[in-house]
Structures are given as C-alpha cells and as structure tokens.
Amino acid sequence: MIKVTFSTEQKVKEYGGKVTGFDILQPDALKEAVALKVNGELYDLSRKIESDAEIKVIKLSDEAGLDIIRHDAAHIMAQAVKELFPNTQITIGPTIQDSFYYDFATDRTFTTDDLTAIEKKMKEIVKSNHRFVREVWTRKQAIDFFSGIGEKYKVDIISSIPEGENLTVYRQGDFVDLCRGPHSPSTGRVKAFKLMKVAGAYWRGDAKGPMLQRIYGTAWRNKDELNAYLECLKEAEKRDHRKIAKDMDLFHIQEEAVGQVFWHEQGYILYNVLESYIRKKLINNGYFEVKTPILVSKELWEKSGHWDKFRENMFIVDESESKKLAIKPMNCPCHVQIFNSHTRSYRDLPIRMAEFGTCHRNESSGSLHGLMRVRGFTQDDAHIFCMEEQVNSETIKFCDLLKEVYSELGFNEIFVKFSDRPDIRAGNDEVWDRAEKALLEAVKEAGLSYKLNPGEGAFYGPKLEFVLKDAIGRNWQCGTLQVDFILPERLGAFYIGADGHKHHPVMLHRAILGTFERFIGILIENYAGKFPVWLAPTQLAILTITNEADDYATEISNILKEQGVRVKTDLTNEKISYKIRLHSSNKVPILWIVGKNEVTSKTVSVRNLGSERQESFSLEKATESLLKTKEVRLVDHSGEMVGIVPLERALEFAQSVGLDLVEIVPDSTPPVCKILDYSKQKYDIKKKASEAKKKQKTLTIKEIKLGPNIGDHDYETKLRQARDLLAHGHKIKVTMRFKGRELINTEVGLEKLERLIRETEDIAKVRDGWKRATPSVGIIDSQSVKRLKRGSRGYDAGKKKKGRKHHYCRYIGSCIEADVHSANVQDRDGALDLLFKRKENTNITEVFADQRVIPKRWIVEEFFAWLSNFRRMDKDYEHSPLTSKTNIFFDMITIMLTKLAT
Numbered sequence: 050m051i052k053v054t055f056s057t058e059q060k061v062k063e064y065g066g067k068v069t070g071f072d073i074l075q076p077d078a079l080k081e082a083v084a085l086k087v088n089g090e091l092y093d094l095s096r097k098i099e100s101d102a103e104i105k106v107i108k109l110s111d112e113a114g115l116d117i118i119r120h121d122a123a124h125i126m127a128q129a130v131k132e133l134f135p136n137t138q139i140t141i142g143p144t145i146q147d148s149f150y151y152d153f154a155t156d157r158t159f160t161t162d163d164l165t166a167i168e169k170k171m172k173e174i175v176k177s178n179h180r181f182v183r184e185v186w187t188r189k190q191a192i193d194f195f196s197g198i199g200e201k202y203k204v205d206i207i208s209s210i211p212e213g214e215n216l217t218v219y220r221q222g223d224f225v226d227l228c229r230g231p232h233s234p235s236t237g238r239v240k241a242f243k244l245m246k247v248a249g250a251y252w253r254g255d256a257k258g259p260m261l262q263r264i265y266g267t268a269w270r271n272k273d274e275l276n277a278y279l280e281c282l283k284e285a286e287k288r289d290h291r292k293i294a295k296d297m298d299l300f301h302i303q304e305e306a307v308g309q310v311f312w313h314e315q316g317y318i319l320y321n322v323l324e325s326y327i328r329k330k331l332i333n334n335g336y337f338e339v340k341t342p343i344l345v346s347k348e349l350w351e352k353s354g355h356w357d358k359f360r361e362n363m364f365i366v367d368e369s370e371s372k373k374l375a376i377k378p379m380n381c382p383c384h385v386q387i388f389n390s391h392t393r394s395y396r397d398l399p400i401r402m403a404e405f406g407t408c409h410r411n412e413s414s415g416s417l418h419g420l421m422r423v424r425g426f427t428q429d430d431a432h433i434f435c436m437e438e439q440v441n442s443e444t445i446k447f448c449d450l451l452k453e454v455y456s457e458l459g460f461n462e463i464f465v466k467f468s469d470r471p472d473i474r475a476g477n478d479e480v481w482d483r484a485e486k487a488l489l490e491a492v493k494e495a496g497l498s499y500k501l502n503p504g505e506g507a508f509y510g511p512k513l514e515f516v517l518k519d520a521i522g523r524n525w526q527c528g529t530l531q532v533d534f535i536l537p538e539r540l541g542a543f544y545i546g547a548d549g550h551k552h553h554p555v556m557l558h559r560a561i562l563g564t565f566e567r568f569i570g571i572l573i574e575n576y577a578g579k580f581p582v583w584l585a586p587t588q589l590a591i592l593t594i595t596n597e598a599d600d601y602a603t604e605i606s607n608i609l610k611e612q613g614v615r616v617k618t619d620l621t622n623e624k625i626s627y628k629i630r631l632h633s634s635n636k637v638p639i640l641w642i643v644g645k646n647e648v649t650s651k652t653v654s655v656r657n658l659g660s661e662r663q664e665s666f667s668l669e670k671a672t673e674s675l676l677k678t679k680e681v682r683l684v685d686h687s688g689e690m691v692g693i694v695p696l697e698r699a700l701e702f703a704q705s706v707g708l709d710l711v712e713i714v715p716d717s718t719p720p721v722c723k724i725l726d727y728s729k730q731k732y733d734i735k736k737k738a739s740e741a742k743k744k745q746k747t748l749t750i751k752e753i754k755l756g757p758n759i760g761d762h763d764y765e766t767k768l769r770q771a772r773d774l775l776a777h778g779h780k781i782k783v784t785m786r787f788k789g790r791e792l793i794n795t796e797v798g799l800e801k802l803e804r805l806i807r808e809t810e811d812i813a814k815v816r817d818g819w820k821r822a823t824p825s826v827g828i829i830d831s832q833s834v835k836r837l838k839r840g841s842r843g844y845d846a847g848k849k850k851k852g853r854k855h856h857y858c859r860y861i862g863s864c865i866e867a868d869v870h871s872a873n874v875q876d877r878d879g880a881l882d883l884l885f886k887r888k889e890n891t892n893i894t895e896v897f898a899d900q901r902v903i904p905k906r907w908i909v910e911e912f913f914a915w916l917s918n919f920r921r922m923d924k925d926y927e928h929s930p931l932t933s934k935t936n937i938f939f940d941m942i943t944i945m946l947t948k949l950a951t
C-alpha cells in the first residue's frame with residue numbers, strides 16, 4: 050500500500066502497489082505534466098514511486114518544466130551530432146538561463162551549415178517521438194559501456210563518481226547518455242528550439258585541458274515563445290550598451306584595469322546627472338551623505354565577518370609584513386564607525402546614512418561584462434539605523450522612493466523578490482518572524498507585487514530584491530533592502546533606549562540603483578542610447594552650414610550654457626549632412642542647424658533625434674521650448690505621489706494610461722500635477738457642487754447676466770428677479786458681458802449696470818465696487834456662440850449654465866480650459882498675436898486665472914504649439930475647437946449686490 054499526497058490539491062490517495070506518474074495522473078493533467086516532484090526529488094513521469102510520498106506535478110508552464118524540456122533538447126542535440134558526426138565524443142550538456150548547451154570533443158570546427166544540419170536532424174528525432182527511458186546501471190556496467198563505444202569523457206565523469214554508487218542513464222532510440230535526469234516522457238515534447246552558436250570551451254573549465262566545441266541552443270514551450278525570445282535577442286544585440294557607448298563615446302575598459310571603467314567626458318556627464326538626481330532624492334527623503342575610506346585594515350573586516358566570508362572577493366594590500374589592508378568590497382562596516390562616533394539616543398533614530406561608495410570586488414575575469422559586471426564600482430549605498438519597530442515604516446518609505454526613482458528613470462514595471470529565513474541563520478525565530486512580517490507588509494503597502502524566495506535570505510536577516518523590466522522585457526535586479534540584526538552587534542553599535550538601557554539598532558542595507566556602472570548600462574540598453582532630454586549627456590548640438598554662421602552659433606551656445614543647457618557646437622568644415630549623421634549617431638536629442646539664412650533672420654532649424662523633419666523657429670521660440678523641459682511634482686491616477694519628474698515624462702505617463710495631466714497646485718515649486726480623467730473630474734465636481742447645493746437650502750450667490758443691448762422689457766424682468774432674490778437675502782452677482790462689436794462702445798452697457806444699482810439701492814448695496822472679470826482666454830465654437838446668444842437673453846441664475854461652453858483642449862495629455870478675453874480682434878491669428886503680446890508683459894497665470902485648471906506658462910506654450918499645429922493633431926482629438934469653428938472674444942464686468950443690513 051502506497052499513500053500519495055498531492056501537495057497542490059491537498060489530497061491523499063492510496064494505491065495497491067508501486068505507481069508512476071502515468072498511473073496516478075488524469076489524462077488532462079498528463080498533457081501538461083513534464084515530471085513529478087516526489088518528496089522533493091524530481092522524477093520522470095514513468096519512474097516508479099516506491100513508498101509513501103508527497104508529490105507535486107511539474108508542468109510545462111512551470112520554470113522547472115521548461116528547464117526539463119531544455120535538457121531534453123540538449124540530449125536530442127547530442128544524438129543528432131553523434132548521428133551526423135560519428136567521430137565526435139560527447140561530454141556534458143546542462144541547461145543555462147533560457148537555453149542549453151552541449152560540449153563536444155571533435156577535431157571538426159562546427160560551421161553554421163553544420164548547425165543547420167544538426168537542427169534538421171534534431172527535428173527528425175523530435176518527430177520520431179522516442180521515449181526517454183531511464184535505466185539504473187552499476188558503475189562498472191557504465192564504464193564498460195561507455196569505454197566500449199569510445200566515449201572517454203563519459204568514462205572520465207563516471208570515474209569521479211564514488212565506487213559502489215549506482216548511476217542512471219537515459220536512452221532515446223539508439224542514443225544513450227549518462228544523466229541524472231529527469232526527462233519528459235518523449236522527444237516529441239520538444240516543440241520549439243533553435244541552435245544559436247558555437248564557441249570553444251575547455252574540458253572541466255581547465256585551460257590546460259582539451260578544447261571542446263560548445264553548441265548553444267535555446268528551447269521554449271512553443272513557437273511563439275521561441276520567436277519572442279529570438280526577437281528580444283536581436284533587439285538586445287542592437288541595444289548592447291558596449292556598442293552604443295562606443296557610438297556615443299561614453300566609456301571604455303582596457304586590459305590594464307580589468308573590470309574598471311574609464312569614463313569619458315560624455316559618459317561622466319551622464320554619470321553625474323544621475324548622481325545629482327539621486328542625491329536630490331536622498332536629501333528629500335531624510336538621508337545625509339558621508340564618505341568613508343577605501344583602504345581599511347584587516348582587523349575591521351575580521352570583526353565584521355567579511356574576512357571570513359568574503360575574503361576571496363577582496364583585494365588585499367600589504368602595508369607591511371604583518372599589517373594587511375583590504376580595499377573595501379562594501380561600505381557597511383565603515384558606516385557603523387560613523388554611527389559609533391557619537392552616543393545615539395532612540396530619539397535620533399532612524400539615522401539614514403548614504404554614501405556613493407566606491408567598492409572593489411575581485412570578480413573572476415570570465416564573468417566580467419561591460420558595465421554590467423565590473424570589479425570597481427560605485428554603489429548608491431545607504432544604511433538605515435533604526436529600532437526594530439521602525440523596520441516596517443522605513444521599508445515602506447524606501448519602497449516608495451525606489452518606485453519613484455525607477456519610474457522617473459523610465460521603468461514602470463517592478464516586482465520584488467522576498468527572501469525569508471535560510472536554514473543556517475543568526476538570531477532567534479521571534480525576531481525573524483517580526484522582521485519578515487514587517488518587510489512583507491511594507492511591500493504590500495507600497496503596492497508592489499512580490500515573489501517568495503523561500504530560504505534565500507541572508508544569514509543575518511531577510512531581504513528584498515527589486516527587479517525592474519526594461520523596454521524589451523528583460524528583467525534586471527537592481528535595488529535591494531536587507532535587514533541586518535548582526536553587524537551592529539558585531540561592531541558594537543548601540544543606542545540608548547527610552548528605558549535608559551543600551552540596545553543594538555537594526556541596520557537596513559539598501560540601494561536603489563545598485564551600482565552606477567550597471568545601472569547606466571541598463572539605462573543605455575533600455576533607451577538604446579536615445580535618452581530623454583534631461584538625462585542626455587549632450588542635450589543640444591548646434592551645427593553650422595557655413596562658417597559665416599560660426600559667431601552666431603557660438604553666441605547662442607554661450608547663452609544656453611549659462612542657462613544650464615548641455616550644448617555642443619560643431620563648427621567644422623564638414624558637409625551639413627555629415628554633421629547631422631554624426632550627431633544623430635551620437636544620439637543627441639536635439640539639433641539646431643544654422644546657416645546664412647538663420648543668421649540674417651535670427652532663426653534656427655530644429656531637428657529632433659529620430660525625425661527627418663526640420664522646422665524653422667525664431668531663436669527666442671526655440672530657446673523657450675528648449676528651456677521649458679521643466680519638472681512637475683506628479684501624483685498618479687491612484688492618488689499616489691510619484692515624485693518630481695520632468696514634464697515630458699509626466700506627459701508620457703499620462704498618455705500611457707490614456708488620461709490627462711492637470712496642474713492642481715500650479716503655484717508650488719515645482720507645480721503639482723495629477724493624472725486624471727479631466728472630463729470625469731469636471732463632471733464629479735459639478736455633481737458634488739449640485740449635491741451640495743441641494744443640501745444647502747439657502748443659496749448665497751445667484752448670478753444675473755446682462756447684455757448691453759438688453760431691451761427694456763427684459764431689463765425689467767431681470768430687475769424684478771434681482772429685487773426678489775435680494776429680498777430673500779441672497780447675494781447677486783451681476784455680470785455684464787460685452788462681446789464682439791459691443792466692445793467698441795462699452796458705455797451703453799455700463800449705464801445699464803448703473804441703472805440696476807440705482808434701482809436696487811433701497812434694498813441692496815454694491816460690495817467691493819466694479820470688477821472686471823479677470824481677463825481670460827478661451828475658445829468658443831460657433832455652436833456655443835449661438836447658445837451664448839440665447840443664454841444671454843434671460844435670467845438664468847440657479848439654472849444649469851447653458852450660455853457659455855468651455856472648451857478644453859488636450860495637448861499630449863494636458864488640459865486647458867479658458868475663456869476668451871480680448872479687445873477688438875475677431876480672428877484666431879489676431880487673438881494669438883494679442884496673447885503672445887500679453888504674454889510678454891503679463892504673467893500668464895494672471896491671463897488665465899478664474900479657472901480650476903490654471904495653466905502656467907509652459908502649458909500655455911504647449912497650447913499654442915498645439916493651436917498652430919491643430920490640423921496635424923486633429924485626428925486624435927475629438928474636441929477640436931478650431932477646425933470649423935469661430936472664436937469670439939469678450940469682456941466681462943461684474944458687480945456683487947448684497948442685501949442692505951437692516
């Protein structure tokens with residue numbers, strides 16, 4: 050009798066004797082199943098379960114299932130190679146990330162044609178659908194077999210297995226390989242694979258040993274997955290940061306300083322932009338910055354435990370025969386020294402100590418890869434010294450900060466790997482319980498999705514690893530937060546608690562970017578070098594067509610440099626087409642091209658990276674639009690504070706979620722913007738207001754509108770209503786609106802207003818005198834003009850406002866709502882001229898006041914850019930106010946009448 054517990058379904062079944070996966074799984078489940086996990090060990094579906102067991106089905110959809118398929122593919126490849134090239138000896142064939150390889154001993158150098166032939170053969174083997182048959186052999190049996198067929202590498206492997214131990218081989222068709230397994234039921238399960246490349250490899254990785262031929266292949270669950278992977282590889286190759294860095298002249302690495310970066314001018318600008326960006330974030334989040342030594346005596350590393358655990362990765366320096374120093378591989382012990390330099394009280398905690406810490410680790414030279422893996426690097430490191438009960442809140446704060454930084458740097462997809470207690474650990478279980486709970490709650494609270502990594506925590510505490518997804522879907526683990534109960538104790542850090550006793554603080558090791566080197570590598574690949582303007586090392590290049598424009602170019606460049614623009618001029622005698630190509634390949638986001646014409650007309654021809662279009666702008670206009678790359682404090686659509694981001698990114702973000710970007714606090718620095726559905730918000734506000742009105746029985750302000758040409762009869766009606774409302778204690782706002790030609794003779798209207806004041810004088814007084822409604826600008830279409838005429842005829846206080854219709858325009862996500870204010874202009878161009886004039890002498894926020902959404906200068910400019918391009922944008926924009934519509938301009942005078950106090 051065998052008892053099988055199905056761990057996923059929590060179900061127990063009993064069987065009469067030994068069973069296999071094929072016996073116990075339903076046909077449906079078998080289709081998806083690749084193997085079983087039996088008491089923690091992987092089993093083939095055909096392998097007999099000999100005793101009571103807890104089992105879990107490994108499905109193709111699981112990572113482990115896919116890994117088995119890849120190993121199947123490696124065996125199939127070995128079989129194919131043996132069939133095509135019988136003189137080849139097989140060695141080992143493991144799986145690696147996304148792929149598999151097999152090392153072959155042969156005199157032949159495999160060619161791409163060979164790969165094609167091998168692939169073809171593999172397809173035949175897959176089609177034959179051979180069963181993978183597991184056999185248990187004695188060691189002797191195996192040695193006899195493999196030496197019999199001349200596979201001396203296999204014999205070599207078997208010889209290293211202790212005597213007396215049985216081993217397993219897998220047979221598929223005529224091919225037999227020494228293998229631990231497991232395998233899927235048959236070769237037909239390998240549905241989608243491709244051979245990638247051939248490389249040399251040493252037997253057992255030993256450079257003195259024989260050289261083998263390694264064939265790499267990749268295998269996936271289906272053709273779609275395979276194609277997506279190949280597509281991604283192709284894209285990744287194009288984006289290789291080493292290649293792009295060469296084009297952009299960012300850095301180099303050379304033999305004399307293996308694994309360390311020579312930052313060139315452009316690269317170091319990028320580095321510094323990123324560093325100041327992070328520094329600003331740290332300051333805003335309550336960190337302070339320190340700098341600690343690079344060369345530190347062995348004794349400290351012994352105390353911290355690194356000498357024991359990490360020594361082989363440390364570069365050691367002999368100061369004298371007896372005294373050894375080490376180049377720091379991490380900053381933590383040094384930070385504890387600063388913590389220990391004062392007596393700390395619980396009131397001082399948390400202490401957030403940050404360092405752009407330059408560290409060195411002796412990574413094996415084979416593992417080094419461009420900026421992605423280096424020996425010398427700078428971490429955006431910080432340690433938070435806190436009390437245990439602060440771990441949760443500090444972690445939440447950190448998660449928020451990390452999210453903000455990632456999203457501002459262009460990464461919006463993040464997940465967290467949460468690693469809990471390992472088997473070997475320091476500290477008691479209650480402390481671990483609390484720390485794990487604090488971390489997990491923080492991750493949930495920060496709204497991050499997470500995967501559990503059971504048992505993968507450090508021995509000194511649980512940890513979070515933050516993984517971001519780049520533009521082509523690759524995952525990069527960058528940020529980290531580790532709870533540490535041990536180091537402060539080891540290095541004697543303490544604070545005086547509220548109880549007057551000494552306590553060890555908890556230390557949170559945390560980094561957002563990880564290292565500047567690797568993160569810049571990721572940034573380069575994510576953007577394929579085409580950085581957003583705020584990050585680009587050179588933001589603008591001014592290219593001259595002729596040297597007659599040299600002075601002009603230099604002059605512009607000097608002005609812009611003063612404004613902080615990272616600008617370059619190219620005054621060489623090269624052809625302009627060459628210059629454009631050069632600076633485009635340097636990925637400069639904006640090019641200004643100047644020749645004789647531009648000098649005379651004081652203009653520049655603007656060309657943006659990736660566009661063939663070239664547009665001429667006046668110098669002022671071009672400068673303005675360049676400098677307007679401003680920042681806003683962004684609140685996202687779920688109400689969460691994203692942080693300070695360049696406007697451009699905020700707009701992109703809004704666009705990506707299909708909503709509008711609206712300034713909600715325009716006067717703060719930087720202005721606060723929220724992502725929301727503006728039309729819905731308007732509706733909500735209206736609804737709320739009307740609900741509030743309903744509840745509030747006594748209305749305080751009623752509006753009465755008059756036109757200057759109002760007839761006597763209508764006037765009498767308005768007057769009656771006004772008196773009536775005043776008698777009931779309401780305040781009345783009386784608005785006189787002049788529109789179009791009425792503006793020529795405003796006295797008529799003002800007389801009407803005066804008359805109204807006179808004729809209510811016995812019961813009302815004017816509060817605050819005459820008021821010109823804050824001049825404002827807007828667009829009103831011809832339909833609303835009609836409605837305006839109708840609406841302006843009667844008293845409509847308390848009724849739904851019909852007369853005027855605000856139009857708001859979306860320009861890449863931003864909203865503008867405004868009224869038209871003007872003197873005698875009736876056409877759009879005249880109005881725009883006037884506005885531009887006004888803009889020069891007036892603070893534009895004033896011009897645009899009286900709105901919930903108060904566009905600041907930059908939004909206004911966007912608006913006008915949009916207006917002048919409306920034809921181009923029209924398709925995307927349903928509320929296009931200008932195409933077939935008339936604009937009118939008006940002026941408003943209001944007075945407020947209040948009941949006389951009696």
Ligand SMILES: [Zn+2]
Nearest residue numbers: 227228229230
């Ligand atoms: Zn194998």
Ligand SMILES: [Zn+2]
Nearest residue numbers: 379380381558
């Ligand atoms: Zn640390």
